[in-house]
Amino acid sequence: MADHSSILITGASGLVGTALVQRLQYTHPGRPVHVLSRRPNEAERSVGSAVRAFGWSPSEGTLDREALEGVDHIVHLAGEPVAQRWSTETKQRIRDSRTGALHLLKTACDSAGLSPRIISASAVGLYGSAADVKTEDSPAGQGFLADVVREWENAAVGFGNLGGGHVAFRIGLVISAKGGVLKRLLPIYRMGLGAPLASGSQFQSWIHIDDLVGLFTTALDREDWSGAYNAVAPEAVSQREFSQTLAEVLRRPHFFPNVPASALRLWFGDAAEALLASHNVQPQRLLEAGFNFQFPHLKAALKDAVSP
Numbered sequence: 418m419a420d421h422s423s424i425l426i427t428g429a430s431g432l433v434g435t436a437l438v439q440r441l442q443y444t445h446p447g448r449p450v451h452v453l454s455r456r457p458n459e460a461e462r463s464v465g466s467a468v469r470a471f472g473w474s475p476s477e478g479t480l481d482r483e484a485l486e487g488v489d490h491i492v493h494l495a496g497e498p499v500a501q502r503w504s505t506e507t508k509q510r511i512r513d514s515r516t517g518a519l520h521l522l523k524t525a526c527d528s529a530g531l532s533p534r535i536i537s538a539s540a541v542g543l544y545g546s547a548a549d550v551k552t553e554d555s556p557a558g559q560g561f562l563a564d565v566v567r568e569w570e571n572a573a574v575g576f577g578n579l580g581g582g583h584v585a586f587r588i589g590l591v592i593s594a595k596g597g598v599l600k601r602l603l604p605i606y607r608m609g610l611g612a613p614l615a616s617g618s619q620f621q622s623w624i625h626i627d628d629l630v631g632l633f634t635t636a637l638d639r640e641d642w643s644g645a646y647n648a649v650a651p652e653a654v655s656q657r658e659f660s661q662t663l664a665e666v667l668r669r670p671h672f673f674p675n676v677p678a679s680a681l682r683l684w685f686g687d688a689a690e691a692l693l694a695s696h697n698v699q700p701q702r703l704l705e706a707g708f709n710f711q712f713p714h715l716k717a718a719l720k721d722a723v724s725p
Contacts, residue, residue, distance in 0.1 A: 423449040423487040424637065425533070427518060428494030429470075430454060430463045432596035433538070436630045437492065438464050444634045451484050453495075475518040476510075480525050489581070490637055491526075493519060493537040493573070499562065500598070503687040512565050519572035523579065532580030536636045537573040539585040540566050541622050541649065546694035548620060550653075552701040553587075553645050562691060570645060584636045586648035589622035589698060591629060592718045599722060602663065611664045612673035614681060617657030619695035622649040625712035625721065635708065647700045651713050659715065666719045 424441065428434045429452035441450055450468045454460035457470035464470075471484035475495075497514040501507060519537065526533060543566035544551040545558015557567050570585045577583030591597045605611055629648055636642050654662070664671035681689040700708075712718035 422489040423451050425451045425453065425484060425488045425491045426494065427453045427473075427492070427522075428496065428538075429468070430460050431494060432591065432593060433626070433629060433633075434494045435464055436593075436595075436626055437494075437633055438468060440630045440634055442467075445637065449487065451486075451488065453480070453484055457481075473521070475521050476513060478521060480521055482525060482529065485525060485529055485531060488531065489533050491522060491533050491535050491576075492633055492637075493522070493535060496538065499542075499691055500685070502685060503561070508561065512568065515565065515569045516572045519569070519576055523572075523576045526576075527579060534581035534640075535573055535576040535583045536633060537569070537576075537583065537585050539570050539573070539587045539645065539648075541587050541589045541647065541696045541698045542566050542691065542694070543570070543587055544696065544698065546619070546690070546696070548618075548695050548697060551647075551696070551698045553647055554701075560690065561687070562694075582640075582643055584642050585645045586629075586632055586636075587645060587698070588629065589624055589647075589649040589696060591626055592623055592712070592715075592722050593626035594722045595626075599663075599719075603667075603723065606663050606667050606669055609664075609669045610673060611660055611669065611671055613657040613660045613675045615656070615675060615678040615693050617655060617660065617675055619656050619693060620653050620697035621656055621659050622647075622653045622696045622698040623659075623715065623718070624649050625710075625718040627721075628710050628712055631711070632703070632708070639706075642706065644702075646702045647698050648703075649698050649700050650710055650715070650718070651700060651704065652715055653697045653699070654715050662716050663719055666716065666723060 460470040471481040473480040497510040542562035
């Protein structure tokens, strides 16, 4: 029998959200998809799929309760971009758009007597910057981003305690030419101007957009999945190797000197720490669960992303 309960998605207009909505047409056909947006009319047009969009404003604490009708799964992807200068106001928006939004959803569901399963984005920034390998059992690191992610996951746990349970995916660098870091890098590398950042020795943990979307759709069906999972490919690489591989895939030279850390800090301010951080993260729990990565290796992932 078809499942006609609804899936509610926040951040559906973003890179991951758009891809997820499109994938759901094939993996969960006929299942209603609701999205929450500050501009619901624009969201229905931009997502480009048969969805119902409803208004909300986490900063103002408002949410159209009709969005919760029939919902038994919520996918929380919304979040203020981290790659920008961090003023006091920006930091507050980064925090509120993640934890504040989850608290708003929890309060609304609780008052409506609902206990949906929450599947939330999280980030490898939880571990802080370190060269040693991190798994889901590793302790949280220190710093602004680690604190935000810790609060973010705690909010997801609290939501899950309503009775539906929770999953939090600690996401690394998302490989997609349609958005994120790679979209910004491609014009530079296509001109042959690509170069490693800082020393280039810092690790980068990444995941292809198709694998990431596959994780979310799998979590919708796997009720046995619970808690935090590192949403990264098994192959972490140094920033130098990432830069060289991208240039190789694009068949462009790679000879410019490293971009100094001081230049990144001058341009991005405190937010440069996110670009300079070292994340050597392994998806231990996904491997134990038997998740099959379509793109376990960086070169193939980049080739697929940049192909016409």
